[in-house]
Amino acid sequence: xxxxxxxxxxxxxxxxxxxxxxQVSFIIIFISIILLxxxxxxxxxxxxxxxxxxxxxxxKALLILIISLTLIIYCLSIKNPWKIGKKLxxxxxxxxxxxxxxxxxxxxxxxxxxISVLSIFVSYNWGERRIFYLLLVSIIFPxxxxxxxxTILGLRFPPGIITNLYYY
Amino acid sequence: MLTPLFSSKLLIVLLFGTLFGLILGVLxxxxxxxxxxxxLPFTMTLDPLSAIVLLTSIYCAGTYGGAITAVxxxxxxxxxxxxxxxxxxxxAQKGEAGRALGxxxxxxxxxxxxxxxxxxxxxxxxxxxxxxxxxxxxxALAIFGxxxxxxxxxxxxxxxxxxxxxxxxxxxIGKDFMTSIDRFTYGINELSVGIGFIPVVVxxxxxxxxxxxxxxxxxxxxxxxxxxxxxxxxxDYKKTWKTILRSSGIGSFIxxxxxxxxxxxxxIGYSEAKRFSKNPEEFGKGSIEGIAGAEAANNAATGxxxxxxxALGIPGSATTAVILTGLIIxxxxxxxxxxxxxxxxxxxxxxxxxxxxxxxxxxxxxxAKIFARITLVPNKILWPMxxxxxxxxxxxxxxxxxxxxxxxxxxxxxxxMRRFGFSVVPVIIxxxxxxxxxxxxxxxxxxxxxxWLMFLxxxxxxxxxILSLIALAFPLLRSKKQNK
Numbered sequence: 001x002x003x004x005x006x007x008x009x010x011x012x013x014x015x016x017x018x019x020x021x022x023q024v025s026f027i028i029i030f031i032s033i034i035l036l037x038x039x040x041x042x043x044x045x046x047x048x049x050x051x052x053x054x055x056x057x058x059x060k061a062l063l064i065l066i067i068s069l070t071l072i073i074y075c076l077s078i079k080n081p082w083k084i085g086k087k088l089x090x091x092x093x094x095x096x097x098x099x100x101x102x103x104x105x106x107x108x109x110x111x112x113x114x115i116s117v118l119s120i121f122v123s124y125n126w127g128e129r130r131i132f133y134l135l136l137v138s139i140i141f142p143x144x145x146x147x148x149x150x151t152i153l154g155l156r157f158p159p160g161i162i163t164n165l166y167y168y
Numbered sequence: 169m170l171t172p173l174f175s176s177k178l179l180i181v182l183l184f185g186t187l188f189g190l191i192l193g194v195l196x197x198x199x200x201x202x203x204x205x206x207x208l209p210f211t212m213t214l215d216p217l218s219a220i221v222l223l224t225s226i227y228c229a230g231t232y233g234g235a236i237t238a239v240x241x242x243x244x245x246x247x248x249x250x251x252x253x254x255x256x257x258x259x260a261q262k263g264e265a266g267r268a269l270g271x272x273x274x275x276x277x278x279x280x281x282x283x284x285x286x287x288x289x290x291x292x293x294x295x296x297x298x299x300x301x302x303x304x305x306x307x308a309l310a311i312f313g314x315x316x317x318x319x320x321x322x323x324x325x326x327x328x329x330x331x332x333x334x335x336x337x338x339x340x341i342g343k344d345f346m347t348s349i350d351r352f353t354y355g356i357n358e359l360s361v362g363i364g365f366i367p368v369v370v371x372x373x374x375x376x377x378x379x380x381x382x383x384x385x386x387x388x389x390x391x392x393x394x395x396x397x398x399x400x401x402x403x404d405y406k407k408t409w410k411t412i413l414r415s416s417g418i419g420s421f422i423x424x425x426x427x428x429x430x431x432x433x434x435x436i437g438y439s440e441a442k443r444f445s446k447n448p449e450e451f452g453k454g455s456i457e458g459i460a461g462a463e464a465a466n467n468a469a470t471g472x473x474x475x476x477x478x479a480l481g482i483p484g485s486a487t488t489a490v491i492l493t494g495l496i497i498x499x500x501x502x503x504x505x506x507x508x509x510x511x512x513x514x515x516x517x518x519x520x521x522x523x524x525x526x527x528x529x530x531x532x533x534x535x536a537k538i539f540a541r542i543t544l545v546p547n548k549i550l551w552p553m554x555x556x557x558x559x560x561x562x563x564x565x566x567x568x569x570x571x572x573x574x575x576x577x578x579x580x581x582x583x584x585m586r587r588f589g590f591s592v593v594p595v596i597i598x599x600x601x602x603x604x605x606x607x608x609x610x611x612x613x614x615x616x617x618x619x620w621l622m623f624l625x626x627x628x629x630x631x632x633x634i635l636s637l638i639a640l641a642f643p644l645l646r647s648k649k650q651n652k
Binding site for chain 1: 210213258260315324326327329331333334336337342343344348349350351352354378379382384386451546547548549551552553555556557559563564567569572573576579580587588589606609610611612613614618
């Protein structure tokens with residue numbers, strides 16, 4: 001892929017905790033440890049009802065496996081650093097932001113309004129400036145999708161300021 | 169075999185599935201796995217056979233469709249077509265795009281049909297063998313499937329195993345199926361039923377790809393013009409028939425292995441074609457054998473991957489994991505009993521795959537030029553539309569907004585996983601095998617009265633454990649050999 005730097009990164013001079021390998025491994029291990037701790041709060045089945053192993057045993061084993069394997073990949077990465085893609089562009093963060101906007105609008109106002117807002121936001125930020133196409137992705141297409149799901153699948157979408165206009 | 173398909177409804181479903189699969193295959197970033205997951209909610213309006221026929225035809229045609237973009241714009245429409253780029257695009261640059269696509273179409277069709285024949289013969293045999301399987305054997309088989317993740321071709325073996333373990337971990341969220349004790353629910357009621365397969369698949373494939381596309385907006389495709397697809401010449405056939413047959417065999421075999429799929433099959437098919445070729449120096453510069461080797465293998469993996477899916481309920485690839493979910497949603501339980509109780513249903517699937525291979529040959533041969541134009545749809549219009557369908561499709565299955573949040577979460581997670589070299593396919597396989605692994609382990613321990621060593625007294629289980637060790641060791645040995 002053109003966007004991937006095939007050469008190994010020249011960040012060997014960076015302190016280890018600034019390196020992606022360390023940060024990723026740390027996050028995986030940190031989350032795994034938190035989850036592992038939470039498994040100790042799972043209810044324990046009385047011996048008479050217990051079949052085989054306790055419900056917490058299997059997730060515990062998996063988490064220990066994940067932690068161990070992550071430690072291995074981190075150790076291996078010291079010798080062979082990972083190949084990481086180029087720096088993330090602004091459009092990526094704007095797309096990520098659009099997801100957040102989607103969540104907020106769909107939770108507070110309306111599910112379809114959220115889809116429309118995300119569509120126009122993404123399309124515009126990705127470079128679309130023609131009004132017709134912006135309307136197509138933000139209004140015409142979501143309406144078609146709504147009608148399709150509503151009529152063919154008989155789906156009832158969550159209530160909201162726009163969806164209610166259709167339902168009531 | 170084709171009798172169950174002689175209904176206008178099923179033929180329309182097949183036609184639609186093949187066309188839709190081709191479109192998905194052509195569009196880089198989409199593919200049969202994402203497409204299958206997106207269309208799964210729509211299959212609820214269909215009867216079980218039509219639904220699975222739709223999914224399998226998308227699978228077959230989508231796998232082939234990736235070759236069109238691989239040849240014309242040097243970007244594989246699907247990961248399975250990555251090896252096709254190596255020789256397809258250089259040949260197209262020499263002004264022989266039609267010949268390259270002709271060879272890709274013929275070898276894909278031969279590989280696909282070959283694998284359906286393998287499916288027809290081997291799936292019932294494997295199903296018969298599965299009657300010998302008890303809980304310990306199924307546990308060992310599932311472990312074998314998971315260890316095979318270490319060699320799926322994408323990412324490092326250890327990262328794949330981490331992703332697989334993560335997939336199994338996701339399957340433990342919710343009420344424990346044996347004791348009804350909540351695990352990882354943290355008081356959220358919606359999580360007590362567990363995390364659905366579709367939100368995870370759509371998130372990991374479609375939404376993470378949308379994020380990936382947001383980083384590639386400045387990418388410019390160098391498109392090669394296509395006049396018409398040309399059937400291979402006598403000379404081409406002479407050069408490639410052995411390669412096509414060999415790759416068909418390799419692809420079918422790789423497909424049968426749990427968790428492996430078209431990507432690995434095409435890479436091995438390609439490298440074997442090079443190894444056996446009289447002109448290995450032509451590889452990478454537009455070798456017709458290279459195209460044949462890769463394309464026959466990746467399409468042959470489709471039928472192969474359906475063998476463990478139908479006979480054992482163990483998916484042979486990410487797309488068959490979606491098909492497996494489709495079967496379960498429609499109340500069809502894959503496994504040996506399916507072969508005894510619903511032979512018509514199975515023969516319907518076999519027949520549909522056979523016809524789908526013929527259909528994509530026709531569509532590919534006459535319509536490749538049109539399908540190639542689909543890639544002209546700008547991402548800034550295409551992806552917001554895919555987002556709308558993804559969100560509604562995910563919501564529709566259980567009409568839960570939480571599923572949409574889960575989809576978005578896995579979308580972001582999937583993006584970062586791919587960025588740091590973790591393949592997302594093992595998460596899917598782990599998620600679908602998770603309940604089987606845990607359930608069979610716990611039931612086996614009940615049978616064995618908690619004695620783990622008893623697993624080693626079961627010959628079939630022991631064989632799978634040994635195969636698992638080999639599967640784990642294989643990537644290590646391969647990388648050592650490559651380092652040498």
